[in-house]
Amino acid sequence: MISELGYAKRKRMQAVGLSGLAALLFALFIFAIMPAVAWADEKVGPEQVILTWNGDPAVTQAITWLSPDREADKLQYVKAADFSGEFTAARQADAVREQFAGSDKYRFTVTLIGLDPDTQYCYRVGRDGAWSENFSFSTSATPDDFAFLYLGDVQEGYLEWGNMVEEIYRENPEIRFALLGGDLTNHGEDVNEWGEFLSAAAGVFSQIPMMPAKGNHDGNLFLDFFALPENGPPGVIGSCFYSFDYGDAHFVVLDTSNVITDNVKQWLQQDLQNTDKKWKFAIFHHPPYQNFDDYKTIDDALREHWVPILEQNQVDMVFVGHQHVYMRTHPIFQSEVQSDSYGIVYVMGNSGSKHYALGQGSPYIAMEQTGSNYQLIEIKGDVLTLTSRKSSGELIEIYTVNQGDLPGEEDKPHYTVHPDAADPTYAAGSTEEGICTMTVNPGISGLKYFTVGIEPEITHEGKETVVFTHLRNGSLLHINATRADFDQIHVAQAGFNVQDGDVVKAFIVDNLTNDDDQNPVILQ
Numbered sequence: 001m002i003s004e005l006g007y008a009k010r011k012r013m014q015a016v017g018l019s020g021l022a023a024l025l026f027a028l029f030i031f032a033i034m035p036a037v038a039w040a041d042e043k044v045g046p047e048q049v050i051l052t053w054n055g056d057p058a059v060t061q062a063i064t065w066l067s068p069d070r071e072a073d074k075l076q077y078v079k080a081a082d083f084s085g086e087f088t089a090a091r092q093a094d095a096v097r098e099q100f101a102g103s104d105k106y107r108f109t110v111t112l113i114g115l116d117p118d119t120q121y122c123y124r125v126g127r128d129g130a131w132s133e134n135f136s137f138s139t140s141a142t143p144d145d146f147a148f149l150y151l152g153d154v155q156e157g158y159l160e161w162g163n164m165v166e167e168i169y170r171e172n173p174e175i176r177f178a179l180l181g182g183d184l185t186n187h188g189e190d191v192n193e194w195g196e197f198l199s200a201a202a203g204v205f206s207q208i209p210m211m212p213a214k215g216n217h218d219g220n221l222f223l224d225f226f227a228l229p230e231n232g233p234p235g236v237i238g239s240c241f242y243s244f245d246y247g248d249a250h251f252v253v254l255d256t257s258n259v260i261t262d263n264v265k266q267w268l269q270q271d272l273q274n275t276d277k278k279w280k281f282a283i284f285h286h287p288p289y290q291n292f293d294d295y296k297t298i299d300d301a302l303r304e305h306w307v308p309i310l311e312q313n314q315v316d317m318v319f320v321g322h323q324h325v326y327m328r329t330h331p332i333f334q335s336e337v338q339s340d341s342y343g344i345v346y347v348m349g350n351s352g353s354k355h356y357a358l359g360q361g362s363p364y365i366a367m368e369q370t371g372s373n374y375q376l377i378e379i380k381g382d383v384l385t386l387t388s389r390k391s392s393g394e395l396i397e398i399y400t401v402n403q404g405d406l407p408g409e410e411d412k413p414h415y416t417v418h419p420d421a422a423d424p425t426y427a428a429g430s431t432e433e434g435i436c437t438m439t440v441n442p443g444i445s446g447l448k449y450f451t452v453g454i455e456p457e458i459t460h461e462g463k464e465t466v467v468f469t470h471l472r473n474g475s476l477l478h479i480n481a482t483r484a485d486f487d488q489i490h491v492a493q494a495g496f497n498v499q500d501g502d503v504v505k506a507f508i509v510d511n512l513t514n515d516d517d518q519n520p521v522i523l524q
Contacts, residue, residue: 046065046066046067046069046072046108046125046126046132047065047132047199047202048065048066048195048198048199048202049063049064049065049125049132049135049202049206050063050064050065050198050201050205050206050210050225050226051063051064051137051205051206051207051208051209051210052064052209052210052211052226052227052228053177053209053211053229053244054111054227054228054230055111055113055229056140056245057139057140057177057209057244057245057246058115058117058118058139058140058141058142059113059114059115059116059117059139060111060112060115060139061111061112061115061121061137061139061209062109062111062112062209062227062228063075063109063110063111063112063123063125063227064107064108064109064225064226064227065107065108065125065132066100066105066106066107066108066198066225067105067106067108067126068104068106069106069126069127069130070097070106071127071130072106072108072125072126072127072130073094073095073097073106073108073127074092074093074094074095074125074126074127075092075093075095075110075112075123075124075125076090076091076092076093076123076124076125076131077090077091077093077112077121077122077123078090078091078121078122078123079116079119079120079121079122080119080120080122080136081120083122087122087124090123093112094110095108095109095110095125096108096109096110098224100191100221100224100225101189101191101194101220101221101224102191103191105191105195107224107225108125109227110125111227115139116139117139117140117141118138118139118140118141119138119139120136120137120138121136121137121138121139122134122136123135123136135206135207136207137207137208137209138176140176140246140247142248144247144248144379144380144381145247145378145379145380145381146174146176146246146247146379147172147174147175147176147377147379148175148176148177148178148179148246148377149168149172149175149177149178149179149374149375149376149377150178150181150319150347150349150374150375150376150377151165151178151179151181151349151351151374151375152181152320152321152324152326152348152349152350152351152352152373153181153182153183153215153321153322153324153349153350153351153352154180154183154184154185154197154351154352155183155184155185155186155217155352155354156186156352156353156354157352157353157372158196158197158199158200159196159200160353160372160391161200161352161353161372162199162200162201162203164351164372164374165178165200165201165203165205165351166203166204167393168204168374168376169204169207169208171393172376175208175376176208176246177208177209177210177211177246178204178205178208178209178210179210179211179212179213179251179253179281179283179319180210181212181215181283181284181285181319181320181321181322181349182212182213182214182215182216182217182218182256182284182285182321182322183215183216183217183218183285183321183322183352184197184212184215184217184222185197185217185218185221186217187217187219188218188221188222189219189220189221191221194221194225198225211244211251211253211283212228212253213240213253213254213255213283213284214239214240214255214257214285215285215321215322216256216257216285216286216322220238222240223238223240228240228242228253229242229243229244230242231243233261233263233264233266233267233268234263234267235263236258236263236264239255239257239258239264240253240255241253241254241255241258241264241267243271243275245275245277247379248277248278248279248379249277249278249279249280249281249379250272250275250277250279250280250281251281251282251283252268252271252272252280252282252283253282253283253284254268254282254283254284254306255284255285256284256285256286256298256302259298259301259302259305259306260301260305265305265306265309265432266432268306268309268310269309269313269432272309272310272313272315273313278382278403279316279379279384279403280313280314280315280316281316281317281318281319282310282315282317282318282319283318283319283320284306284318284319284320285321285322286299286302286320286322287299287302287320287321287322287323287327287346287348288302288306288307288320288346289303289329289332289346289362289364290323290359290362291323291325291327291358291359291362291368292323292356292358292360293359294323303335307344308432308433309432309433310344311333311343311344312433312434315344316344316345316384316401316403317344317345317346317347317384317386317401318344318345318347319347319349319375320347320348320349321349321350322348323348323350324350324352324354324355324356325348325350325355325356325357325358325368325369325370325371326348326349326367326368326369326370326373326388326396327346327347327348327365327367327368327369328346328347328348328365328366328367328368328386328388328397328399329345329346329347329364329365329366330343330345330364330365330366331343331344332344332345332346332364333521334520334522337363337364342521345399345401347386347388349373349374349375350371350372350373351372351373351374351391353372355370355371355372356370357370366399367388367396367397367399369390369396371390371391372390372391373389373390373391373396374388374389374391375387375388375389376388376389382402382403382404383400383401383402383403383404384400384401384403385398385399385400386398386399386400386401412458413458413459413460413510413523414456414457414458414523414524415454415455415456415457415460415464415486415523415524416453416454416455416457416524417435417436417452417453417454417466417506417507417508417524418436418452418455419436419438419450419451419452419453419506420451420452420453423438423451424441424444425438425440425441425444425448425450426438426439426440426441426444426450426504427439427441431505434524435505435506435507435522435524436452436505436506436507437503437504437505438450438503438504438505438506439501439502439503440499440500440501440502440503440504441500442500443500444498444500445498445499445500446497446498447495447496447497447498448495448496448497448498449493449494449495450468450493450494450495450496450504450506451491451492451493452466452491452492452493452506453490453491454466454486454489454490454491454492454508455490456487459487460487460510462485463483463485463486464483464484464485464486464487464508464509464510464511464523465481465482465483465508465509465510465511465512465520466481466482466483466484466486466492466506466507466508467479467480467481467506467507467508467509467512468480468481468482468492468494468496468504468505468506469504469505469506470496470498470502470503470504471502471503471504471505472501472502472503477496477502478496480494480495480496481512482494483512486508492506494506507522507524508522508523508524509521509523
């Protein structure tokens with residue numbers, strides 16, 4: 001449009017004679033300065049408007065926006081059923097204002113509470129004479145059936161990314177919200193780059209919430225902008241951990257810049273244990289199972305510290321990013337591929353224009369694809385359908401999980417393994433994963449026998465194996481295993497030559513074998 005306007009002006013100037021040139025130039029000069037006077041009192045309303053949740057999606061909504069106008073701190077909203085195109089009957093809320101990252105813009109945030117579930121609202125932000133355009137959002141009906149979007153790394157190509165997201169939403173208006181896997185920007189402390197991302201995101205995410213994880217390229221501006229739940233681990237500053245529910249699903253969002261902290265792991269365990277939702281999802285940036293080895297070892301830390309907690313609490317799917325490809329794994333449990341759906345499926349996304357080549361292939365990879373992509377997840381009762389597409393819309397794959405095909409928690413074999421708390425040889429305890437431990441007391445050494453009781457809570461068909469491991473200073477020294485029908489025999493014993501401070505662990509599995517295609521399942 002600008003180039004066409006310039007071309008039209010040039011044609012008109014060629015058509016006039018030289019005698020009229022001075023008059024024409026004077027007229028153009030007056031035209032150029034007059035709008036600045038006539039429009040001086042007209043302000044442009046906020047444009048970078050983003051929805052998130054920091055409370056119950058059924059009755060709350062958080063709205064954040066940026067504006068150079070420090071007085072643009074009002075939000076007006078009204079039920080869509082009562083909206084006639086004007087906000088004269090709307091309710092009004094004042095926003096919290098903060099200067100954004102030392103820039104010339106201000107960040108405004110409003111959290112609406114007491115909304116009606118399953119209701120659409122129309123809203124606008126700004127102030128008199130400088131309102132944004134009209135937007136809308138819908139509160140949750142806590143449905144069993146809903147759809148959401150997953151977007152991996154953005155990082156580059158914001159205009160193309162924004163166009164892609166708008167096209168996705170046009171074709172899939174049933175999407176209720178989006179998860180973002182981190183690295184929203186490339187230079188996380190660059191205010192201008194954040195502005196590019198927010199401008200590209202606002203077309204869709206002023207209508208449906210985005211719930212992002214923090215990536216390694218996302219600096220403090222991530223924490224400065226988003227209004228997210230403040231229900232993460234206490235005392236963890238400068239990180240981004242939170243969880244929320246939607247329908248019959250629980251989502252926990254983690255920050256992979258802080259993996260090994262004890263209260264992070266304790267919070268993750270408690271958060272997952274305290275939900276009774278049918279579906280459980282985790283979202284974080286770095287992958288514990290990589291498409292290619294980047295030799296940065298954070299995958300090792302994730303598999304050691306987080307994955308056992310996710311597995312113990314039956315998380316269904318984990319969304320990750322970082323490696324700029326699409327990858328879906330087979331179900332994985334204890335680092336082994338499972339033949340059925342028991343285990344966690346890891347999904348790696350990449351929604352921006354930056355992409356890497358695929359790795360050499362690992363046995364846990366079920367599908368991989370280079371380039372920009374996105375994932376649509378639909379939940380209908382017991383069935384989850386993951387549809388992955390390239391940014392062009394071309395289908396990559398459709399993957400389905402049916403919880404109706406999985407054994408229910410009430411049907412899975414389960415046993416309690418407990419040491420003798422009165423035995424003077426050791427102090428009884430347990431790991432975060434619930435495995436019982438026996439730590440040899442001071443002054444105790446030599447050959448000692450360690451006895452545990454086995455109580456079946458849900459029986460297992462056939463024989464089971466009780467495994468004892470002997471560790472010294474964290475290093476494994478010996479393993480002893482006893483196989484029997486522990487639904488009939490309620491005790492197991494192993495002897496080790498120990499020193500004080502040694503640790504003996506005991507746990508029960510369905511079977512212990514060296515076969516490559518068999519992985520023991522812990523039954524406690």
